[in-house]
Amino acid sequence: MIDVQRDMLEPPLPVPSARQVGAAIRDVLDRARQAGAQVVHVRNNGGADDPDAPDSLGWELVHEVRDGEHLIDKSVPDSFDGTGLDKILPDGAPLILVGMQSDYCVRATALAALSRGHQVTLVRDAHATYDDEVPAAQASRRVEDELRAAGAMVIGSEDVRFD
Template sequence: MPAPVLGSSKCPSKIELNDRVLLLLDIQQCVLAPTSKGGIPGAQPVRDNIGEILTAARKAERPPLIVHVRNTGDVGDMDEPDTPGWQLIFPPLPSEIVVDKRKNNAFAGTDLADYIPNNAEITMVGFQTDFSIRATCSAALGRGNEVLLVRGAHKTYPRIEVLHGGGVTEAEKVEAEIEAELSEAGAHMLEMEDIGGIFNGR
């Protein structure tokens, strides 16, 4: 049985709201493509860390609501709908939700907010740090959600600079910048060794 997709006939009429959510952003096959074909450099270790977090969530005594967010690109994009790159890396279980989005902010233009109460704690992982992660974390904080971002469980591309002399900023520096920005805004930064307590802390 496939996972329900928000806004489709496969979506159950009611899903029990949960005060804990694992939100997996844009974890799609295209990010694992060779870098020569547009994949994100260094994505595989991050994919493995996300898999560890997803396994911990699924095995928790009281599992969080697990939501897979899938970015929908345009024709010719690596994440064009119904192409291999668009597919999720981790197949959702029947109890998990799939949300298709077209904007960086996963709450924009989707029904995601109907499934995540404003008081829910959201653990957020995925790709890309300076686009979907940044925008969705910021939106969640604006809603009043507590946001947890795990270092080593999000990734982006190196940033090509068009100002200040040009050049390229390493991806790790971009990720650190976004972590600092989101931390200042109120998000909590966790390490991979913290995941054992994320879903079983209370």
Template sequence: MAIVRPGSRRVLLVVDVQVAVMKDGWEAPRVIANVAQAVERARAQGVPVLWVQHESEDMRYDSPGWQWVPELVPAAGEVRLFKKYTSSFEETPLELELGRLDASHIVLAGAQSNWCIRATAYGALDRGYDLTLVADAHTTDAIERGDGSVIEARAIVDDLNIAMTYVEYPGRKARAVAVGELAFD
């Protein structure tokens, strides 16, 4: 049986645009600017912005690398969530916050495309939310495979954008759109 959220509101979920995460991100300055543009649009339209920060052994809570990049600053009153797993839903109060906000549609931006963004996107769809991935507002870094080959970051970003364009779930919508085409209505 398909789960479809009954809410009527969109939210912008910004995931892991942190100093250490973005340090080697593909086209990080452009992506950060696009995330900032999505945040500005959401705020201007009264759309809630939720911020998710990852913590790990390499990126300890409140360390310099754990901080948001300087270009992005959560506003007073915006929800901040802290996670230790790739999906923003796992062992966080994200679903409670989405319920409190009457959210049924998540607009997603951040890093890293192949880990936390992918896991959060599929987690949202699995839980019955519609999803819009901001196609030019997520990034990752290249993956060096053990055989000497490399999966380029751009290919990873493109792959997720294509997946969110064509993935199908009953009663839910998924899509990828550029920040310039992003609408919150």
């Protein structure tokens, strides 16, 4: 769960598809928990003037971390960079990624995981970003295409399985 924080999914400035993406993330998380899958929450620590500055409302996670789940904090897009995530995840473990922002933290973390030998599955309807030079949906599709080409699988939330 990459940066599933209030600043991107709740007012005042949620991503354009926040309602749909939030529902898909909740569904995947609920099913992961029911299956007993390992859940890791990644939280971005923005700068003092950012909407996800530590201890601000936007910095808070949307979903509470439950007993047995992990929480790591980061300050760069790659969730593996200096966080100890590589020590939490078994070598080569398959990863199912959901979260924010497609073109920054989701992309960087997926590419880092692939380079470490993980099988990566990105959940198509459970990641998003903001409109920028290109519309958010187009930016997210570009990331999906890039990650597919790098070896990741991209599937809809309805196809996610935790066996």
